Amino acid sequence: MTTSTTGYKVIGTRPLRHDGVDKVTGRALYGADVQMAGLLHGRILRSPIPHGLLRSLDASKALELPGVEAVVTCADLTDPGDRIAELGEGAVNLKHLSSNCLARGKVHYKGQAVAAVAAVSAHLAEEALKLIAVEYEGLPHVTDVRAAMQDGAPLLHDDLVTESLGKPTGKRSNIAKHIQFKKGDVAQGFQQAAVVIEREFHTATVHQGYIEPHNATALWNADGTVTIWCSTQGAFTVRAQVAELLGIPLSRIKVVPMEIGGGFGGKIRVYLEPVAAALSKKTGKPVKITMNRADVFEATGPTPGSYIKVKMGADKDGKLVAARATLAYEAGAFPGSPLGPGAMCIFACYDIPNVHIDGYDVVVNKPATSAYRAPGATNAAFASETVVDELCEHLKIDPLDFRIQNGAREGTRRADGPVFPRIGMVETAQTAKQHAHYTAPLGPNPKAQISNPKFEKAGDGANLGFEISGLRVPRRGRGVASGFWFNCGLKSSASASVNADGTVSLVEGSTDIGGSRTSIAMQLAESLGIRADDVRPAVGDTDTVGYTDVTGGSRVTFATGWAAYEAGQDIKRQMIARAALLWGVQPEAVAYEDGTLRCLSDDKKRLTFKELSEKLHATGGTIVGRASVDPPGVGGGFATHVVDVEVDPETGKVTVLRYTAVQDVGKAIHPSYVEGQMQGGVVQGIGWALNEEYIYNEQGVMTNASFLDYRMPTALDLPMIDTVLVEVANPGHPYGVRGVGEVPIVPPPAALANAIYQALGVRMDELPMSPGRVMAKLLAKQ
Amino acid sequence: MPKKIHVQAVINGQPMDFLCEPRQSLLEVLRDELRLTGSKEGCNNGNCGACNVLLDGRLVNSCLVFGAEVQGKAVTTIEGIATAQGLHPLQQKFLEHAALQCGICTPGFIVAAKALLEKNPKPSEEQVRHWLAGNLCRCTGYDKIIRAVLDAARLGS
Numbered sequence: 001m002t003t004s005t006t007g008y009k010v011i012g013t014r015p016l017r018h019d020g021v022d023k024v025t026g027r028a029l030y031g032a033d034v035q036m037a038g039l040l041h042g043r044i045l046r047s048p049i050p051h052g053l054l055r056s057l058d059a060s061k062a063l064e065l066p067g068v069e070a071v072v073t074c075a076d077l078t079d080p081g082d083r084i085a086e087l088g089e090g091a092v093n094l095k096h097l098s099s100n101c102l103a104r105g106k107v108h109y110k111g112q113a114v115a116a117v118a119a120v121s122a123h124l125a126e127e128a129l130k131l132i133a134v135e136y137e138g139l140p141h142v143t144d145v146r147a148a149m150q151d152g153a154p155l156l157h158d159d160l161v162t163e164s165l166g167k168p169t170g171k172r173s174n175i176a177k178h179i180q181f182k183k184g185d186v187a188q189g190f191q192q193a194a195v196v197i198e199r200e201f202h203t204a205t206v207h208q209g210y211i212e213p214h215n216a217t218a219l220w221n222a223d224g225t226v227t228i229w230c231s232t233q234g235a236f237t238v239r240a241q242v243a244e245l246l247g248i249p250l251s252r253i254k255v256v257p258m259e260i261g262g263g264f265g266g267k268i269r270v271y272l273e274p275v276a277a278a279l280s281k282k283t284g285k286p287v288k289i290t291m292n293r294a295d296v297f298e299a300t301g302p303t304p305g306s307y308i309k310v311k312m313g314a315d316k317d318g319k320l321v322a323a324r325a326t327l328a329y330e331a332g333a334f335p336g337s338p339l340g341p342g343a344m345c346i347f348a349c350y351d352i353p354n355v356h357i358d359g360y361d362v363v364v365n366k367p368a369t370s371a372y373r374a375p376g377a378t379n380a381a382f383a384s385e386t387v388v389d390e391l392c393e394h395l396k397i398d399p400l401d402f403r404i405q406n407g408a409r410e411g412t413r414r415a416d417g418p419v420f421p422r423i424g425m426v427e428t429a430q431t432a433k434q435h436a437h438y439t440a441p442l443g444p445n446p447k448a449q450i451s452n453p454k455f456e457k458a459g460d461g462a463n464l465g466f467e468i469s470g471l472r473v474p475r476r477g478r479g480v481a482s483g484f485w486f487n488c489g490l491k492s493s494a495s496a497s498v499n500a501d502g503t504v505s506l507v508e509g510s511t512d513i514g515g516s517r518t519s520i521a522m523q524l525a526e527s528l529g530i531r532a533d534d535v536r537p538a539v540g541d542t543d544t545v546g547y548t549d550v551t552g553g554s555r556v557t558f559a560t561g562w563a564a565y566e567a568g569q570d571i572k573r574q575m576i577a578r579a580a581l582l583w584g585v586q587p588e589a590v591a592y593e594d595g596t597l598r599c600l601s602d603d604k605k606r607l608t609f610k611e612l613s614e615k616l617h618a619t620g621g622t623i624v625g626r627a628s629v630d631p632p633g634v635g636g637g638f639a640t641h642v643v644d645v646e647v648d649p650e651t652g653k654v655t656v657l658r659y660t661a662v663q664d665v666g667k668a669i670h671p672s673y674v675e676g677q678m679q680g681g682v683v684q685g686i687g688w689a690l691n692e693e694y695i696y697n698e699q700g701v702m703t704n705a706s707f708l709d710y711r712m713p714t715a716l717d718l719p720m721i722d723t724v725l726v727e728v729a730n731p732g733h734p735y736g737v738r739g740v741g742e743v744p745i746v747p748p749p750a751a752l753a754n755a756i757y758q759a760l761g762v763r764m765d766e767l768p769m770s771p772g773r774v775m776a777k778l779l780a781k782q
Numbered sequence: 783m784p785k786k787i788h789v790q791a792v793i794n795g796q797p798m799d800f801l802c803e804p805r806q807s808l809l810e811v812l813r814d815e816l817r818l819t820g821s822k823e824g825c826n827n828g829n830c831g832a833c834n835v836l837l838d839g840r841l842v843n844s845c846l847v848f849g850a851e852v853q854g855k856a857v858t859t860i861e862g863i864a865t866a867q868g869l870h871p872l873q874q875k876f877l878e879h880a881a882l883q884c885g886i887c888t889p890g891f892i893v894a895a896k897a898l899l900e901k902n903p904k905p906s907e908e909q910v911r912h913w914l915a916g917n918l919c920r921c922t923g924y925d926k927i928i929r930a931v932l933d934a935a936r937l938g939s
């Protein structure tokens with residue numbers, strides 16, 4: 001299925017990435033690889049308790065240790081007051097941001113930073129941490145969203161007053177915010193329904209799980225300027241946050257984004273950068289701080305655990321008539337869970353006339369949550385897409401037919417307001433339906449075998465695996481689910497200079513997490529009619545490139561690609577003017593096509609891009625194209641996934657046998673990296689669905705803060721992940737690009753839950769669907 | 783500060799001397815003392831494989847080996863895999879298959895895959911998945927990594 005323009009020369013091809021050789025030879029420099037003369041190593045002292053007052057802190061013993069050069073606490077950051085600032089990642093409460101870097105009077109979660117040490121070696125800094133005496137006054141804690149919402153729950157913040165529908169209620173509670181989206185009249189809608197399903201769901205806190213821990217190196221120079229080298233999704237937001245937290249002007253700070261080892265939304269907020277800067281200020285030397293893995297789990301942004309209640313109704317013809325949802329998301333220690341996006345996405349795949357959504361942002365004694373790939377949407381889709389599956393079961397409608405019938409289309413209005421332009425939701429369901437995966441038999445288990453998943457055969461509970469001579473044999477099931485992510489646009493800058501050999505050096509502002517340097521360079525190459533390899537892309541620091549928002553929201557290939565395209569147009573105009581000068585004609589008499597300049601009045605006068613490049617120095621100097629964009633026209637992303645599982649009824653272990661992800665990608669600039677985004681997102685979704693969770697003990701302490709105990713999928717846990725790229729061009733982008741990075745994480749938990757249902761006849765309503773939880777459901781059914 | 787130990791080892795084919803504290807891991811020595819920062823730290827406790835190196839040809843997590851332990855031994859890191867003739871077939875195939883996104887896991891995967899292909903030049907997909915189960919990648923979902931390794935094996939690396 002494709003509506004995208006074809007006939008591109010560069011777009012849609014698969015060139016080797018420009019930074020590839022450095023990355024396969026170990027030469028690429030990531031944040032933790034920063035080395036410099038006189039470097040000190042910083043380490044962070046963290047709260048051992050989940051909630052308490054900081055009574056006193058004595059670092060004198062630590063400072064006596066030879067080789068220890070400084071200790072900092074919140075007193076070394078500027079007092080932020082109670083201010084909200086716009087720092088390039090949405091509005092941020094500076095008091096919370098500052099307390100999250102170094103606690104101010106109170107700790108709100110186990111692992112919260114309390115003080116930091118700089119010493120000549122990392123080991124020494126760690127020894128010094130043990131010598132800092134801190135007195136805490138423990139307070140009762142709460143780590144579950146619904147418990148935290150109760151009257152009488154321990155309150156995390158004395159000054160937190162619930163805001164409801166934009167207005168303060170005056171009520172002190174852990175509920176920071178109540179939001180609501182409404183469309184039509186749900187009460188009336190449900191009256192038209194022939195089938196109504198209402199269910200409750202819980203999802204556990206999970207982590208982004210990037211393999212590279214957070215790191216930052218800072219040098220506070222003698223002239224008062226600060227340079228920060230770090231792994232971040234956004235150098236400019238780091239600059240803005242650090243300026244606020246240290247109370248110095250933006251212009252005094254340069255942030256150098258090093259190569260980044262994964263982020264998924266978790267490397268936007270600062271943790272270490274201001275602390276390293278404060279230590280550098282005190283010592284006059286560069287200071288590097290790196291987190292260990294336990295710190296990453298316990299003190300950096302996981303994504304919220306949640307409670308979600310969903311009610312959906314369809315009429316006898318299978319038309320969705322009403323939907324109601326209540327979402328309560330754990331913000332962690334400070335307000336600001338991705339509740340809004342969750343509420344925007346929960347029913348966005350469908351055209352439903354009557355919708356009512358309530359959402360609650362709730363603080364709990366866990367690390368402050370941050371974005372994680374389509375933040376909030378995966379939790380929501382687990383709930384709504386499982387309910388949709390149950391509706392289909394009752395209506396005896398194929399779940400993909402149901403999505404084709406009810407899917408959101410151009411003109412459908414989302415409950416939160418926007419009306420969809422041309423989108424590809426229905427196309428993803430149609431493509432999935434025709435895919436060989438969906439029509440293939442499920443495999444050896446005779447009772448579960450189906451050629452097309454009609455729900456009459458599953459869910460009757462009769463086949464729990466006793467078929468073959470009394471032995472319990474693994475049961476198979478197939479599930480489908482869809483997902484939506486709205487994608488972002490935001491601001492990007494790029495500049496590109498033409499070299500004498502016909503190549504172009506591109507500087508752009510988006511840190512490259514997954515090959516975006518190349519997808520951006522390809523759009524510049526396409527616009528100029530030159531080869532991808534003839535563009536040499538680099539990611540600039542905050543002093544060398546124009547303001548660029550974070551690498552997030554699936555916006556980089558869309559918006560920074562657009563900036564590169566515009567920089568290309570700028571170069572073209574100047575190249576045309578230069579050719580006109582050479583030929584003694586007006587610029588209007590010069591055409592630029594396919595990388596060749598042609599004189600319209602004299603067909604013999606032609607110059608390739610390369611030939612003209614050679615002449616630039618002699619005709620007035622090089623040409624620099626530049627662009628800064630804040631594009632509208634963002635295209636939403638839809639995906640529909642199909643998964644086959646095998647469940648062992650003895651253990652409850654779920655094995656993924658086959659996975660196919662169908663996604664509307666707009667236009668795939670570099671198909672390999674689009675597939676890679678889809679495969680990576682799917683696998684994160686599978687981990688979220690089946691294994692991953694923060695496990696807390698009664699003391700409010702996470703008991704599995706290591707890669708051994710927080711089980712992310714390994715190569716052995718997975719099959720190949722098949723991808724189908726549907727290209728419904730985004731009318732809002734010159735090349736039809738839609739963001740592709742986030743939506744693939746949205747469908748997997750629901751798709752797996754639906755597959756487990758078909759295998760076992762039990763509806764899973766809690767994530768992760770770990771063996772224990774699957775067994776519990778199975779036993780409860782028996 | 784603890785007294786340092788003098789260690790002699792062959793690193794990427796080159797005899798080297800270094801000093802290290804008894805508590806320093808091989809990973810720390812490689813990164814901080816020898817400035818071979820291609821080996822990455824993902825967990826520092828043996829659970830991610832980002833720090834994989836070959837020790838006398840055997841695959842190890844360098845975060846679980848003390849620097850002092852490599853006395854008299856040969857260490858191969860990611861920096862020692864390409865030659866003056868060019869990239870190793872695994873490196874080439876990782877590029878061609880787009881088997882890396884952020885790339886932080888890539889050095890570990892390439893070192894681990896090299897150890898596999900030296901032991902078993904024609905592994906099945908299952909064998910590759912089994913061997914690489916000690917290497918975590920959070921970006922790719924492994925699909926393209928597995929294909930790259932199988933393709934490199936086909937090439938007869």
Ligand code: FES
Pocket residue numbers: 822823824825826827828829830831832833834843844845846
């Ligand atoms: S850093 Fe050594 S295994 Fe993770």
Ligand code: FES
Pocket residue numbers: 211261262881882883884885886887888918919920921922
């Ligand atoms: S490519 Fe990022 S962890 Fe593997």
